[in-house]
Amino acid sequence: MDSFSFRxxxxxxxxxxxxxxxxxxRSLDRSGAIAGFFxxxxxxxxxxxxxxMLLAFFFSSSKLTKVGQEKKQSLDEDFKEGGQRNWIQVLSNSGLAAILAIVAAALTSGEDKCLDANKSNVVTGLVGGIIGHYACCxxxxxxxELGILSNAQPRLITNFKPVKKGTNGGVTLQGLGAATAAGxxxxIAYVMVGLLTTKCDADVAWKQLLVVPLASAAGLCGSLIDSLLGATLQFSGYCxxxxxxVSRRSPTVTKISGMDILDNNAVNVVSVLLMTVLTSVVCLLIF
Structure with missing residues (x-):
């Protein structure tokens, strides 16, 4: 059995x-578990x-979703005990990366390749996109999950005015720090597993370490893009x-910010798409 079949x-x-x-x-509902398996x-x-990278995202986000559940329940209109995710949420957070992974594997015949634009711009761009994808997610x-638990009052990213917790586009220093740590x-997940499973030429091996600061920056940048989209294209109001x-208009809701154009899943998809492209381009420039 060859290595790809075994994998x-x-x-x-x-x-x-x-x-x-x-x-x-209860981290995933039935549809989410089926989608997650594939x-x-x-x-x-x-x-x-x-x-x-996928498992680092899934396990860490699932754990953090369960932190401070009582407080989150009082602030989040879409709160679900255990943070159950359905198939839509699974695919919005991993569907694009799955497509990129399939293309990259097809181009390399299933062989793991290091980030090295001199050998393959396409593969380096695809792998860079996957890194940016999960750093953003x-x-x-x-x-x-951590920003909403901050004692500091969030400020709207577009004008820095104080807003209520749970407002789309509201940011705190704790939340931004958490985004950087998440990236x-x-x-780290990419680099550590790569050291054990992927052979690189000596002249490019050290460059793989640059993924750590790159992913950290992508985590922060992705969170800022998500907040900007949430503050402008996603409705927030106080019921x-x-x-x-809440994110839905009604007679008892007073508008706080944003237009009713994108929902939360759509905001996630757009921000992930933008960060995937941006990180892909950066990888082509530095590797």
């Missing part, structure tokens, strides 16, 4: 266990590094009946 077997077995465990612990299988089969999740975790910030 496929490992991918299916590990993904099945993780998806079942996530469903049992997405994880694709990532791990394409490259252990891609799988490591993790940055947005960490900043949302750092993605970079006098429910006593919390």
């Amino acid at each position: 496929c077997l490992v991918a299916v077995a590990l993904s099945l266990v993780i998806a079942a465990r996530a469903h049992k612990r 997405v994880m299988s694709i990532h791990l089969a394409a490259s252990y590094r891609y799988g490591a 993790n940055g947005d999740t960490w900043s949302s 750092f975790v993605i970079g 006098s009946l429910r006593k919390k910030v």
Whole structure:
């Protein structure tokens, strides 16, 4: 059995266990578990590094979702116990990366390749895009889950005026710091697994370490883009009946900010797409 076939077997077995465990612990609902199984299988089969980034995002975000649940329930209109994610949320956070992983694996015949634009601009761009994708997803999740627990009052990113917690586009220093740390975790996952599974030429091996600061910056930048989109294209209002910030208009809701153009999933998809492209371009310039 060749290495790619073995990796496929490992991918299916590990993904099945993780998806079942996530469903049992209510991190994913049934549709999310099914989608998660296929997405994880694709990532791990394409490259252990891609799988490591996906799992670093999934496990860390699932853990943080459960931190301070009582407080989040009083502030978040879409709060679900355990943070259950459905298939739409799974695909909005990993669908694009899965496509990039398939293309990259097809171009390399399933062989893991280091970031090296001198050998392959296309593969380097694709891998860079996957890094940016998960740095952005993790940055947005960490900043949302930890930022809402900050004692500081958030400020709207467009004009820096104080807003209520839960307002789309509201930022805190704690949230921005969390986004940077989240990107750092993605970079570490990529580099550490790469050291164990991927052979690089000596002249480019040290460059792979640049993924850590790159992913950290992508986590912060992705969170800022997400906040900017949320503040301008996603509606936020205060409901006098429910006593919390909501994203839907009604007679009892007073507008805080934003237009009713994108919902939360759409904001995530757009910000991830932008960061995927941006990080891909940066990787072509520095590797």
